[in-house]
Amino acid sequence: MQNPFKGSLSIDFYSNQSTIKWVILVVAVIIGGGSIVYTNRLVSELKEGERNNINLWAKAIEFSSSPDVDESALTFISANIITPDNTLPVILVDSASQQVLLSMNVLEDDMTIAEREQELESILEKMQRENEPFPIPVRNTEDGSISEIQYVYYRNSYLLRQLGAYPYIQLSVIGIFAFIAYLAFSYSRNAEQNRVWVGMAKETAHQLGTPLSSLMAWLEYIKTMPEMQGRGDITAELEKDVQRLEMITARFSNIGSLPVLKPENVLQTMNECVDYLKPRVSSKVVFSVEAKSGNLMAKLNKPLFIWVVENIVKNGVDAMSGIGKIDIRLSKNANNEVLVDIADNGKGIKGKAKDVFKPGFTTKKRGWGLGLALAQRIIENYHQGRIFVKSSQADVGTVFRIVLPS
Ligand SMILES: Nc1ncnc2c1ncn2[C@@H]1O[C@H](COP(=O)(O)OP(=O)(O)OP(=O)(O)O)[C@@H](O)[C@H]1O
Ligand SMILES: [Mg+2]
Structure with missing residues (x-):
């Protein structure tokens, strides 16, 4: 589906917003x-x-x-x-x-x-x-x-000395007031965004739940039908789709509630991610997973973390138009945090690297600009970690880094 806000909301919205900021600053x-x-x-x-x-x-x-x-x-x-x-x-x-x-x-x-x-x-x-x-x-x-x-x-005179200091005092008072107003405003905007994200996710999980359990019951019934004996290929495909739906529901229900974090082996989780992603992208994309240190454990919510990796990898694959490599490197820093670097050899990020995390920012015809906004939310709000563009160079590639508290 084509993004209906494209042009009217995504890119134009950001350039307009920054023009407004500049105008306010200049005035x-x-x-x-x-x-x-x-x-x-x-x-x-x-x-x-x-x-x-x-x-x-x-x-x-x-x-x-x-x-x-x-x-x-x-x-x-x-x-x-x-x-x-x-x-x-x-x-x-x-x-x-x-x-x-x-x-x-x-x-x-x-x-x-x-x-x-x-x-x-x-x-x-x-x-x-x-x-x-x-x-x-x-x-x-x-x-x-x-x-x-x-x-x-x-x-x-006292009056004259006061008058000299007056504009500076006045401007500092206005400045402090504007700063506090800005903080309060962005706090309430964040709270509002949180409610929308969580509410939408909860509702989606809820809506998917009913037909999904019905589908599962039907699948079990179909498996027992005499006509279906010897047609394990059909039921296997159906089962895969039901599992995929189950995973999607799990993602939405996790993001709509306080997700449970469990200590997980990050290398193992990344290998699972790659196994899951490989059949879903072009066969001309070569994956590699490499761990620079052993025993990389971090507290993760698996369905949400896999969603993050999926978003980053899919962007990487889009950037290389289907042919290339995705290298995942795992390591630890001096603070004992687990570092997950996901590198592609695509065309690189156009424009400012920070903008890619803004919801609605996309350069794709069929993009929503939500993939990385969601990834950032999951890593920062749900895992207390950090995610950023470590490097990006035109026609060389891009490296995204996720930092997870160990
Ligand atoms: N690995 C990358 N290489 C080059 N550009 C990238 C890469 N990852 C992200 N981008 C840029 O960041 C933008 C935002 O990415 P994001 O995943 O948030 O949205 P999207 O992929 O456009 O849409 P969707 O909501 O479907 O994911 C992309 O449109 C693209 O321009
Ligand atoms: Mg994307």
């Missing part, structure tokens, strides 16, 4: 980047304004100490520029002695002298890191020559 980067650039611009404009204010303050101090300023101007400047309720913390430092001459908006009223000294020192350090100070030349009253230079250090 998110534009929004995030835009909000950072915009706030940075606001911050630098506000910073400029605050710097101008401090510059004015420094100029006012310089002006007020000049000898030829008159009394009324001094009062005005002192009341309106030097001592108004400015919120910016400023410190005036004598350049020669490094003594703090004046500070505003830095100290709390209830601080002890020691606390004040400590606070002044630490804030001055921050100010030196944050902004260039304004120099104020102090002139001699007699000849107007510069006798010393004082420096005005300042910090930007």
